[in-house]
Amino acid sequence: MKRLGIVVSHPIQYYSPLFRYLAKHIDLVVFYCHNPSDEEIGQDGFGIKFKWDIDLLSGYKYIYLKNISTHPSLSKYAGCDTPEIGSVLKENGITHVVIIGWYLKSFIQALLQSKKAGIKVSVRGDSQLNPNEPFYKRLLKKNLYRFLIRKYDSLLYVGERNKKYLIEYGAKQSQLIFAPHAVDQSFWIPNSTECINQNKDNVIFIWAAKFIEKKRPFDAIEAFIAAHKHNPTIELWMIGSGELLEQAKKMAGNHNAIKFMGFKNQTELKSLLPQAHFLLLTSDFGETWGLIVNECFSMQLPAIVSDACGASEDLIEDGITGYKYKMGNVIDLQNKILKISVLHTSSFRKGLEQKNKIYSYEENTNAFKQFMNQ
Numbered sequence: 001m002k003r004l005g006i007v008v009s010h011p012i013q014y015y016s017p018l019f020r021y022l023a024k025h026i027d028l029v030v031f032y033c034h035n036p037s038d039e040e041i042g043q044d045g046f047g048i049k050f051k052w053d054i055d056l057l058s059g060y061k062y063i064y065l066k067n068i069s070t071h072p073s074l075s076k077y078a079g080c081d082t083p084e085i086g087s088v089l090k091e092n093g094i095t096h097v098v099i100i101g102w103y104l105k106s107f108i109q110a111l112l113q114s115k116k117a118g119i120k121v122s123v124r125g126d127s128q129l130n131p132n133e134p135f136y137k138r139l140l141k142k143n144l145y146r147f148l149i150r151k152y153d154s155l156l157y158v159g160e161r162n163k164k165y166l167i168e169y170g171a172k173q174s175q176l177i178f179a180p181h182a183v184d185q186s187f188w189i190p191n192s193t194e195c196i197n198q199n200k201d202n203v204i205f206i207w208a209a210k211f212i213e214k215k216r217p218f219d220a221i222e223a224f225i226a227a228h229k230h231n232p233t234i235e236l237w238m239i240g241s242g243e244l245l246e247q248a249k250k251m252a253g254n255h256n257a258i259k260f261m262g263f264k265n266q267t268e269l270k271s272l273l274p275q276a277h278f279l280l281l282t283s284d285f286g287e288t289w290g291l292i293v294n295e296c297f298s299m300q301l302p303a304i305v306s307d308a309c310g311a312s313e314d315l316i317e318d319g320i321t322g323y324k325y326k327m328g329n330v331i332d333l334q335n336k337i338l339k340i341s342v343l344h345t346s347s348f349r350k351g352l353e354q355k356n357k358i359y360s361y362e363e364n365t366n367a368f369k370q371f372m373n374q
Contacts, residue, residue: 086113211242
């Protein structure tokens with residue numbers, strides 16, 4: 001009997017709903033490498049201590065591995081060290097393993113122990129090529145990653161940029177399986193009492209991210225202020241926390257059309273999105289995807305997305321699901337804000353629905369089953 005093991009760093013708000021969905025169709029166990037404190041979760045760029053307000057652990061079987069790292073961390077290679085992974089996989093009758101990334105020691109342990117036990121192993125990540133990365137780093141990766149990638153029986157890629165990344169570092173076409181980035185669309189569909197906000201006088205843009213360098217919040221503010229001079233009916237709601245928040249507030253000054261909403265948990269964000277019309281995602285190449293785009297598509301919100309974001313190549317078709325703009329080009333972003341602000345969101349509905357059908361949990365289930373048939 002086939003049984004899937006998924007190895008992941010810790011409970012993540014984007015992955016738990018996927019595991020719950022997969023568990024309805026596949027016999028699986030999720031293995032968590034670390035159980036972080038609320039403070040540790042908040043250290044990941046949020047700058048505040050908090051708990052996610054959605055259930056991350058029900059609906060599927062999971063096991064916390066023993067992390068023996070002397071300095072536990074979710075961001076450093078040695079921060080997750082779980083040498084028991086091999087014996088735990090065998091004890092639970094795992095025949096196939098999917099590892100969510102390879103940046104932690106635990107993930108390499110899972111790969112090596114799986115190969116030793118004759119367990120089929122795959123990896124799922126979302127890295128993309130960064131044209132601004134130093135040459136020496138690309139060269140180092142070329143040698144190291146080529147060796148690593150060939151160790152996996154298959155590679156689950158989330159989108160076109162991720163596929164190109166894997167091929168660049170030595171992936172064979174026969175290894176590749178499309179397992180698209182997706183969100184729980186049933187959660188993000190507006191409640192029956194909610195609707196896309198077409199009745200207010202103003203057109204509302206939402207920017208929802210951590211206030212950190214790679215998210216480029218200042219681009220959004222600068223472009224919006226310039227656009228507002230030409231269209232005073234637009235508003236910008238900036239949602240999030242982080243080290244650049246106070247600087248962003250100073251940049252916005254007392255502009256009455258820019259509102260800073262603070263950090264919003266999942267259910268709070270769900271109630272805010274239907275009040276808006278369009279999403280802005282301004283990140284640099286460090287944004288390997290941008291799942292906020294998937295969430296907004298479920299809410300029927302088109303998006304303006306930086307062409308550096310991984311999701312831009314898969315999800316954004318100009319005039320159909322939103323618009324792309326050149327990352328860091330504030331004038332281009334300003335023009336796209338003005339262009340989309342005079343359009344009705346319903347004109348994008350067909351395009352958004354088509355993307356939701358592809359970038360879905362159903363497609364992921366098919367991908368995981370394809371791997372398990374190897």
